[in-house]
Amino acid sequence: MADRDENHDESAEAKHPAENSGASLPATPGERVWLYCKGTCEVLGGLYYGGHIAHWVWLQVQDLANPLVQHWS
Incomplete structure (x- = not known):
């Protein structure tokens, strides 16, 4: 009887070997920290260079x- 239970558990695992294989691993x-710093640097860069770019535009x-305006004047 114990052999049947062990075989049953093993066969259930064999049918579904990796249910979580599609999920991404949690970030280390x-x-x-790198993602947080990267986002912060992008925001600060946008704030700093945004004014310069807007002025250039x-x-x-x-x-x-x-x-065009001088032509109509």
Whole structure:
């Protein structure tokens, strides 16, 4: 009888060897810190360079729009 129970348990595991194979592994502590730092650096970079990029875009728009406005004036 004990042999049957052991065989039954083994066959159940053989049918479903890895139920969790599709799930991703949890992040290691080092990965979690890196992802946090990476996101922080991206936000701070966007805040710092965002103003510079917006100013550059504004100058480009003025360069393109000024000839049109002067033409209509």
